[in-house]
Amino acid sequence: MMKVPFNDLGLHHKLLQPELNQAIAEILEQSAFIRGREVDLFEKEFAAAVSAPFCVSCANGTDALYIAMKSLGLNNGDEVIVPSHSWISTSETVTQAGGKVVFCDTREDNHTIDADQISDLITNRTVGIIPVHLFGHPADMAKIMQIARQHGLWVIEDCAQAHLAKIDDQFVGTFGDVGTFSFYPGKNLGAIGDAGALVTANEKLAMFAASFARHGGLVKGDHQIEGINSRLDGIQAAVLNIKLPRLAAYTSQRQDAACRYRDLLHGIPQINLPSVGKGSEHVWHLYVLRAQRRDELCDFLADNNIATVINYRTCLPLLPAYARLKHSPSDFPVAARAQDEIVSIPIYPEIKFEQQQYVASKIREFYSK
Numbered sequence: 001m002m003k004v005p006f007n008d009l010g011l012h013h014k015l016l017q018p019e020l021n022q023a024i025a026e027i028l029e030q031s032a033f034i035r036g037r038e039v040d041l042f043e044k045e046f047a048a049a050v051s052a053p054f055c056v057s058c059a060n061g062t063d064a065l066y067i068a069m070k071s072l073g074l075n076n077g078d079e080v081i082v083p084s085h086s087w088i089s090t091s092e093t094v095t096q097a098g099g100k101v102v103f104c105d106t107r108e109d110n111h112t113i114d115a116d117q118i119s120d121l122i123t124n125r126t127v128g129i130i131p132v133h134l135f136g137h138p139a140d141m142a143k144i145m146q147i148a149r150q151h152g153l154w155v156i157e158d159c160a161q162a163h164l165a166k167i168d169d170q171f172v173g174t175f176g177d178v179g180t181f182s183f184y185p186g187k188n189l190g191a192i193g194d195a196g197a198l199v200t201a202n203e204k205l206a207m208f209a210a211s212f213a214r215h216g217g218l219v220k221g222d223h224q225i226e227g228i229n230s231r232l233d234g235i236q237a238a239v240l241n242i243k244l245p246r247l248a249a250y251t252s253q254r255q256d257a258a259c260r261y262r263d264l265l266h267g268i269p270q271i272n273l274p275s276v277g278k279g280s281e282h283v284w285h286l287y288v289l290r291a292q293r294r295d296e297l298c299d300f301l302a303d304n305n306i307a308t309v310i311n312y313r314t315c316l317p318l319l320p321a322y323a324r325l326k327h328s329p330s331d332f333p334v335a336a337r338a339q340d341e342i343v344s345i346p347i348y349p350e351i352k353f354e355q356q357q358y359v360a361s362k363i364r365e366f367y368s369k
């Protein structure tokens with residue numbers, strides 16, 4: 001029987017094995033474990049890759065959000081508007097930084113924040129908005145930036161799932177004040193451990209963020225402020241430097257795979273395929289269907305050696321972590337309904353056409369029973 005994993009990092013790294021081995025051996029030889037040449041190079045190259053003036057690396061994508069908020073001067077009790085559908089990093093870091101999380105419902109068509117509902121959530125305590133380019137599809141940055149300017153709010157784009165995604169030919173991460181990225185192994189650009197970065201056009205903010213992430217001082221022992229320890233290590237940077245020049249090709253492979261799914265899954269009335277907004281370039285971190293009898297479908301696919309994931313099973317405001325906010329599903333009707341219908345099917349650069357054919361045929365078979 002054919003087997004379709006959700007992602008194939010084993011195969012992905014096997015194809016890079018000689019280069020990875022050599023890069024890691026060099027780091028060992030130089031003992032360049034924390035920061036060093038590879039880290040400096042990666043910051044420079046990643047900034048260039050997304051056309052951002054500055055890149056500050058850190059330990060992971062969650063820290064990137066936290067560092068961004070501290071760098072933007074978030075004060076205790078400040079309110080930050082975040083989408084109700086995301087990975088918890090987007091909201092937990094608001095609380096961690098001393099802010100108050102305000103959830104906004106999502107769009108029916110692509111699960112990103114519903115910009116039309118943001119204005120109603122703004123109070124005199126609101127300081128910022130964190131749109132998430134969820135699954136690799138850009139949020140509506142034109143509308144979000146217009147609202148932000150009108151109300152004097154900052155914007156952090158959570159680009160953890162959207163490396164190289166674009167709107168009208170402009171890279172995500174460059175619309176707001178800061179763009180944050182994760183290089184968690186399964187992300188579109190992944191290290192072999194945790195890694196993250198933020199990008200910005202604001203030099204002062206970049207300097208503050210770099211210093212804050214390194215105990216509040218860029219020169220050892222010279223602490224201008226209290227900071228945290230959130231550094232990119234040499235091995236991760238060396239691995240990222242090997243993969244970054246291939247990121248555009250990996251992205252095209254994902255886009256080709258998404259095109260193939262569109263054809264292969266055409267005309268099944270019980271599922272809705274993901275859509276791409278006008279002017280948006282989707283980078284397909286995840287291929288998310290909306291499916292009738294979703295859980296039964298997942299079980300059937302699992303029985304046929306096809307892995308699926310629910311991203312995510314509970315929308316953020318309804319998680320136990322936010323019980324204090326006393327939200328009910330009717331507060332976020334779109335996100336609350338999506339959580340029961342979404343299913344992510346395998347997509348990754350190395351997925352084979354035959355594997356996609358197999359996935360599609362099994363989905364078709366499930367609904368024809």
Ligand SMILES: *Cc1c(COP(=O)(O)O)cnc(C)c1O
Nearest residue numbers: 060061062087089160182183184
């Ligand atoms: C992965 C992810 C993060 C956090 O990244 P880590 O590197 O795992 O800390 C933040 N936001 C979103 C939307 C993510 O998918």
